[in-house]
Amino acid sequence: DSGVTQTPKHLITATGQRVTLRCSPRSGDLSVYWYQQSLDQGLQFLIQYYNGEERAKGNILERFSAQQFPDLHSELNLSSLELGDSALYFCASSPGGTGHGYTFGSGTRLTVV
Amino acid sequence: QKEVEQDPGPLSVPEGAIVSLNCTYSNSAFQYFMWYRQYSRKGPELLMYTYSSGNKEDGRFTAQVDKSSKYISLFIRDSQPSDSATYLCAPQGPLSFGAGTTVTVRA
Numbered sequence A: 001d002s003g004v005t006q007t008p009k010h011l012i013t014a015t016g017q018r019v020t021l022r023c024s025p026r027s028g029d030l031s032v033y034w035y036q037q038s039l040d041q042g043l044q045f046l047i048q049y050y051n052g053e054e055r056a057k058g059n060i061l062e063r064f065s066a067q068q069f070p071d072l073h074s075e076l077n078l079s080s081l082e083l084g085d086s087a088l089y090f091c092a093s094s095p096g097g098t099g100h101g102y103t104f105g106s107g108t109r110l111t112v113v
Numbered sequence B: 001q002k003e004v005e006q007d008p009g010p011l012s013v014p015e016g017a018i019v020s021l022n023c024t025y026s027n028s029a030f031q032y033f034m035w036y037r038q039y040s041r042k043g044p045e046l047l048m049y050t051y052s053s054g055n056k057e058d059g060r061f062t063a064q065v066d067k068s069s070k071y072i073s074l075f076i077r078d079s080q081p082s083d084s085a086t087y088l089c090a091p092q093g094p095l096s097f098g099a100g101t102t103v104t105v106r107a
Helices: none
Strands: A005-007 A009-013 A019-026 A029-039 A042-052 A053-057 A064-068 A074-078 A088-094 A108-112 B004-005 B011-014 B019-025 B033-038 B045-053 B054-058 B061-066 B071-076 B086-091 B099-107
Touching: A005 A088, A009 A019, A019 A088, A019 A108, A029 A074, A042 A064, A042 A074, A074 A088, B004 B086, B011 B019, B019 B086, B019 B099, B033 B061, B045 B054, B045 B061, B045 B071, B071 B086
Parallel strands: A009 A108, B011 B099
Antiparallel strands: A005 A019, A019 A074, A029 A042, A029 A088, A042 A053, A064 A074, A088 A108, B004 B019, B019 B071, B033 B045, B033 B086, B054 B061, B061 B071, B086 B099
16 A cells, blocks of 8 residues: 555546546645556656645646645546546655655546446 | 657566666756656556666666766666566656556566
8 A cells, every 4th residue: 555545446437527536645745646547658747736736737638627625635627528538547646845756546547438 | 859768668578687677868957766667557656766876776676877868777687577567767757757668577
């Protein structure tokens, strides 16, 4: 157990629907990162939050949004889902600042049918 | 130019061989260099963490950083079937994961 908790582990939904993925960071970590990993693809950085504030943005689609709550858990919202959104979505956390490795959760496997 | 370029692989080696994995990066400001291991579709786990240029050894794993050429390497000695995984290089920063090299160690 890495200490980063992601729920749900699996999600199957239909095109056009909206889903919410949840991430609880490791105790004491202030930064949360979201990544998308499609089949046979590398980790694509989506967005970072630090202590409730958006810190960095990657290739996140406008249909996707995220937030980090006062208790530091984070949610990634995916709307108007398309078949191509089927992927593994990972959350990682770190204490914040530079020079820290990121601890990953076990991911949410999203299947859009 | 991508910020991080990683040898795509895949690599298949016999048990006991030395595995050599390489990445290049473009941002000369990077100072912290990490290697992650990802077993099939599981969450990546931090394997090695190196600061600045030089070598770092941890058991069968050695990480090398050459900042002058912006080149980082990971060596796995006496490779085992349990080392079969995808290895991701990660120079400092959440954007900078390499695409990963899949390694298979044949028993």
